[in-house]
Amino acid sequence: MTAQNRQLRLAKRPVGRIDDTTWEITTEPIPEPGTGEFVVRIQYVSLDPAMRGWLNDVPSYIPPVGIGEVMRAHAVGTVCASQHDSYPVGATVAGMFGACEYALSDGRLVTLVDTDLAPAPTWLGALGFPGMTAYFGITDVGRTKPGDTVLISGAAGAVGSIAGQIASLMGCRVIGIAGGPEKCSWLTEELGFDATIDYRAGSVGRALHEAAPEGIDVYFDNVGGDILNSALAVLRTHARVVLCGAISGYNATTPPPGPSRYLSLLVNRSSMTGFIIFDYLKRFPEAQAALGNWIRRGDLITREQIETGGIEAFGTTLNMLFDGANTGKLVLAM
Amino acid sequence: MTAQNRQLRLAKRPVGRIDDTTWEITTEPIPEPGTGEFVVRIQYVSLDPAMRGWLNDVPSYIPPVGIGEVMRAHAVGTVCASQHDSYPVGATVAGMFGACEYALSDGRLVTLVDTDLAPAPTWLGALGFPGMTAYFGITDVGRTKPGDTVLISGAAGAVGSIAGQIASLMGCRVIGIAGGPEKCSWLTEELGFDATIDYRAGSVGRALHEAAPEGIDVYFDNVGGDILNSALAVLRTHARVVLCGAISGYNATTPPPGPSRYLSLLVNRSSMTGFIIFDYLKRFPEAQAALGNWIRRGDLITREQIETGGIEAFGTTLNMLFDGANTGKLVLAM
Numbered sequence: 001m002t003a004q005n006r007q008l009r010l011a012k013r014p015v016g017r018i019d020d021t022t023w024e025i026t027t028e029p030i031p032e033p034g035t036g037e038f039v040v041r042i043q044y045v046s047l048d049p050a051m052r053g054w055l056n057d058v059p060s061y062i063p064p065v066g067i068g069e070v071m072r073a074h075a076v077g078t079v080c081a082s083q084h085d086s087y088p089v090g091a092t093v094a095g096m097f098g099a100c101e102y103a104l105s106d107g108r109l110v111t112l113v114d115t116d117l118a119p120a121p122t123w124l125g126a127l128g129f130p131g132m133t134a135y136f137g138i139t140d141v142g143r144t145k146p147g148d149t150v151l152i153s154g155a156a157g158a159v160g161s162i163a164g165q166i167a168s169l170m171g172c173r174v175i176g177i178a179g180g181p182e183k184c185s186w187l188t189e190e191l192g193f194d195a196t197i198d199y200r201a202g203s204v205g206r207a208l209h210e211a212a213p214e215g216i217d218v219y220f221d222n223v224g225g226d227i228l229n230s231a232l233a234v235l236r237t238h239a240r241v242v243l244c245g246a247i248s249g250y251n252a253t254t255p256p257p258g259p260s261r262y263l264s265l266l267v268n269r270s271s272m273t274g275f276i277i278f279d280y281l282k283r284f285p286e287a288q289a290a291l292g293n294w295i296r297r298g299d300l301i302t303r304e305q306i307e308t309g310g311i312e313a314f315g316t317t318l319n320m321l322f323d324g325a326n327t328g329k330l331v332l333a334m
Numbered sequence: 335m336t337a338q339n340r341q342l343r344l345a346k347r348p349v350g351r352i353d354d355t356t357w358e359i360t361t362e363p364i365p366e367p368g369t370g371e372f373v374v375r376i377q378y379v380s381l382d383p384a385m386r387g388w389l390n391d392v393p394s395y396i397p398p399v400g401i402g403e404v405m406r407a408h409a410v411g412t413v414c415a416s417q418h419d420s421y422p423v424g425a426t427v428a429g430m431f432g433a434c435e436y437a438l439s440d441g442r443l444v445t446l447v448d449t450d451l452a453p454a455p456t457w458l459g460a461l462g463f464p465g466m467t468a469y470f471g472i473t474d475v476g477r478t479k480p481g482d483t484v485l486i487s488g489a490a491g492a493v494g495s496i497a498g499q500i501a502s503l504m505g506c507r508v509i510g511i512a513g514g515p516e517k518c519s520w521l522t523e524e525l526g527f528d529a530t531i532d533y534r535a536g537s538v539g540r541a542l543h544e545a546a547p548e549g550i551d552v553y554f555d556n557v558g559g560d561i562l563n564s565a566l567a568v569l570r571t572h573a574r575v576v577l578c579g580a581i582s583g584y585n586a587t588t589p590p591p592g593p594s595r596y597l598s599l600l601v602n603r604s605s606m607t608g609f610i611i612f613d614y615l616k617r618f619p620e621a622q623a624a625l626g627n628w629i630r631r632g633d634l635i636t637r638e639q640i641e642t643g644g645i646e647a648f649g650t651t652l653n654m655l656f657d658g659a660n661t662g663k664l665v666l667a668m
Contacts, residue, residue, distance in 0.1 A: 059602050060468070225454070243600040258592030266577040266608030267395050274600030 003065055005030045007316050008099035009264055014055055017322070018315055022055070023071070025311060032306045033105040038082035042105045044126040045308070046074040046159075047330045049222075052250040061276045067305045071099035072331070074129055076113060076120045077334075087112070092121045092221065099314050105263045117292055119300060125164050125329030126291055126302035131325055133244060133277045134162035135287035138170070142218040142242045146171030149212055151231055154222030156183035157321075158329035159244060161191060163220050163292075165300050168192050172321075174186075175211050177227060179324040181240045186327060191301055205230040215239070223248045225256060232261035241265070241272035303328030310334055339364045341404045341432035342648050342652055348389055350587045352655070352656055356389070357405070358449060359645060365438040372416035374427055374437045378640070380408040380458040381652045381664040382492075383556075386584040395610045403406060405433040405648070408463055410447060410454045411668075414507035421446070428457045433648050435668055441614075452636065459663030460496050460625055460636040467611045468496035475609045476552040476576045480505030483546055488556030490517035491655075492663035493578060495525060496625075499634050502526050506552075507510070509545050511538065511561060513658040537567055539564040549573070554585050557582045557609055559590060566595035575599070575606035586658055637662030644668055 001277055003052040004027045005117040033039050033134075054065050054072055065072050082089050084218055097112035099102035113123045125131060137159070138144045150167040154160040155176025164174045164187065175195045176187045184196035197207040208216075215236035221228050223247025231241070248255035265272055292298035303325045307317045310333070317332045339360045345358040367373050388399050389404055399406050407627045409431040416423050418441055429444035431437035438474035447457045454627050459465060471493070472478045475658065484501040488494040489510025502508045509529045510521045518530035525620075531541040538561055542550075551571035555562050556582025565575070583590035599606055641651045644667070 061603075061644070224597070243597070244598055246600070255594045258594040258596050260589045260592040262592050262596070262606070263577070263580055264604060265559070265606070266580070266610070269395075269607075269609050269613060271607040272596070272599060273603075273605040274597070275603050279603060334534050 003030065004028070005102040006101060006311050007026040007101070008311050009070055010055065010067055011066045012061045013057055015066070017051070017251045018055070018319060020315065022319045023315055030102045033083045033104065035079050037104055037106050037113070038079050038087045040075075040077040040095075040097055040105060041099055042075045042077040042097055042334045044076050044121045044124055044331045044333055045099055045314065046128065047314075047321060047332060048074070048129070049245055049247045049250060049321050051318060057128075061278070062248075073099045074124055075099075075334075076123050077142055078212060090118055090273065092123075096130060098303060099311065101311065107268060116286050119297055121304040121306060121329070121331045122295075122302045124331050125158050125293065125304050126300065128293075128329075130158035130329055131162050131291050132284055134159045134166055134281060134285050135291060136277065136280045136283065137220055137242045137244050137275065138163050138166045138218070141273050142220060142240050142281075144170060144172060144218050147213070148174070148217035148222065149236070150214045150218040151175045151177070151212065151234075152158075152220045153177040153207070153227050153231070154245070155187055155196065155245060156327050157194065157222060158221070159189070159327075160222050161303065161328055162300070163244075164193050165191050165294075167220075168194075169294060169299060175208075175216070175222075183327055196201070199227060200290070204206050205233060206224070208234050217240065221246070224259075225249060229259045229261050232259055232264040235264050235268040235270045237270070238272040239268055241270065243272060245275035247322065305330050306333050307331070308333050337364065338362070339434060339436040340633055340645050341435070341467045342397045342645050343404055344389065344401055344629055347391055351585045352386070352389070354624055354649065357385055357649055362614070364436045366602065367415050367417045369412075369417050369442050371438055372418045372421045372423075373412050374409075374429070374431055374439060375414040376409045376411040376431055376437060376585045376668045378410050378437055378455050378458055378470050378667055379648065380462065381586060381660075381666060382408070382463070382656060383581045383655050386656070388472060392524075394614070401579075406430065408431045408458055409433075409437070409668075410457050410517045411437070416588045419539040424452055426457075427463060427667070435645065437445055455640060455663070455665045456629075456636045458665050459492050459638050460629065460634065461622060463611055464492035464663055465496050465625050466614060466618055466621050468493045468500055469625060470617070471495050471576045471578050471609065472552070473555055475607050475612075476554060478504060478506060478552050478574075482506045482551035482553075483549070483570070484507070484552040484554065485511070485542070485546065485550045485568075486554045487511040487561050488563070489521055489527065489530065489580060490661050491556060492582070492660075494520070495637065496634070497578075498527050499525055499628075501552070501554075503628060503633055507574065509542075509550070511547065511557075520644040533561060539567060542568050544551045552576065554578060555580070557658075558593075559583060563593045563595050566593055566598040569598050569604045571602050571604070571606040573602055575604065577608035579604060581656065591610060595620040640663050640667050641665070642667050 018305040154177040187193040225248035409588040426447040490512040559582035
């Protein structure tokens with residue numbers, strides 16, 4: 001049955017929301033590793049908002065996925081054949097293996113996964129790119145200090161849930177914005193957020209003035225749109241806006257409006273700074289050590305939402321991100 | 335005749351463009367200095383785009399001018415009566431004296447003006463707040479380095495014309511955006527800008543791609559609006575956008591749209607940072623020394639456009655800024 005390797009390839013660039021016409025599944029023999037190579041049996045594939053951007057044929061920080069190419073994806077799996085000393089058969093590894101069942105690798109940008117520290121899916125979340133993004137976004141880009149009031153949007157997502165906990169562990173007051181009462185109570189009752197705002201329940205602007213009457217020092221933005229604009233209205237002097245993502249606009253077919261309140265940056269001597277996690281590859285060990293310590297001590301709660309259905313379910317699972325249908329890190333079991 | 339002191343006071347908050355109903359002129363006796371005080375006969379009053387913001391009753395970095403209050407203004411004049419040892423009769427001084435003919439002062443935030451270095455109006459321009467704004471915006475906020483490609487909007491204005499020359503003196507390639515061929519040729523032929531874009535002559539976006547095919551490292555924004563959006567489209571990696579002003583929107587009666595291309599900050603790992611020159615008061619000597627040296631060596635060209643008409647002409651002269659009717663620093667002779 002699984003003696004074949006199935007791969008999800010980009011069939012057609014989506015306009016707006018992705019659908020069944022976006023992908024095609026191809027089948028080919030499982031590759032054989034050459035010298036210095038190994039083959040991974042993929043167990044979990046990561047679903048990330050940034051993937052939507054990789055499907056657009058526009059210049060960006062990374063080339064778009066080409067028509068006919070295997071969909072770019074971070075994934076974790078087990079080495080099932082190897083001619084590489086560092087990655088023996090049975091090792092669990094994480095890497096940019098793509099949306100497929102088996103992947104050939106030479107070890108470049110591959111991480112050996114310590115399943116004693118955390119189960120494999122966590123290496124796509126808190127100990128993977130989302131965790132790295134949260135860590136460097138809060139510490140480096142946001143220059144967050146103990147005592148800061150930190151606002152996080154997409155707070156129940158893979159990045160936001162870790163970013164908020166890091167800020168909390170650093171001694172900040174943390175306010176999370178999320179959709180729905182379940183996510184909000186998870187944030188305050190389990191993750192230790194100080195306050196939450198349910199953006200589906202009413203005016204975010206009004207709720208922000210109540211939750212942060214003296215304003216915010218750091219805004220970690222995962223969503224863009226109206227919520228970014230509302231956050232700009234409550235900046236304190238010398239505040240830092242960290243641009244991590246803007247998921248509210250990723251399926252838009254015309255450019256969404258920009259933040260009309262951007263002059264709050266001027267009045268409040270504040271900054272808005274974007275970053276790309278791939279620039280921090282060399283500093284990943286620093287973040288993994290910090291996050292690993294917090295996990296070991298039980299201070300950092302990691303959560304993955306594992307969807308089933310294998311490679312056929314990739315598109316519908318990816319769309320869940322844009323519907324706010326996930327809590328924590330969304331992964332697909334293969 | 336001038337034994338009375340006339341003062342321009344805010345009569346009514348403007349909606350949109352200021353007009354005759356905005357102001358009233360009051361007449362009162364010239365004040366007498368008490369101990370530690372002096373009286374200044376105002377010679378030149380500064381006109382600044384930020385003044386429009388000071389007329390709005392909204393929280394900002396400085397309280398709005400109150401109804402019935404003398405209009406806040408930087409001005410330069412001669413001490414005509416004094417009971418203050420540091421400011422004797424005959425001294426030329428600059429300070430926030432307001433839009434009036436005579437001002438009483440205790441010396442707070444007042445600068446003694448060296449008219450051997452530059453004539454009095456220059457102390458409202460290159461050696462006043464606009465020069466300070468240009469200096470710290472380029473060096474400190476923009477973190478400009480030799481070799482950078484620096485784009486300046488409002489480039490023929492009081493701040494822009496100095497900012498561009500500072501960047502040029504630092505060894506940058508400087509592109510200026512200004513309105514009309516006269517301003518543009520002044521920038522390239524006299525001030526040493528490397529290229530200019532006449533925003534009235536066609537698409538700024540297209541012209542920017544031609545003038546900076548490899549993108550820009552620093553954008554010093556005085557205008558906001560469509561030009562800011564066009565500049566965001568040509569950011570290089572790790573570019574810095576310096577938010578100095580947004581004159582294109584200051585008379586708007588509904589909030590102008592925000593920069594829809596702000597996610598260029600994310601893709602290009604760039605920042606957009608606002609600043610207020612009043613935060614740099616303690617470092618003014620550093621900037622004045624640098625600018626003074628450049629002026630002495632003939633490396634920095636300063637230009638003031640001196641309008642006449644006295645206090646009655648304040649409103650119409652201020653409106654010239656929003657029509658792009660000035661080149662260099664706009665001042666009103668009293």
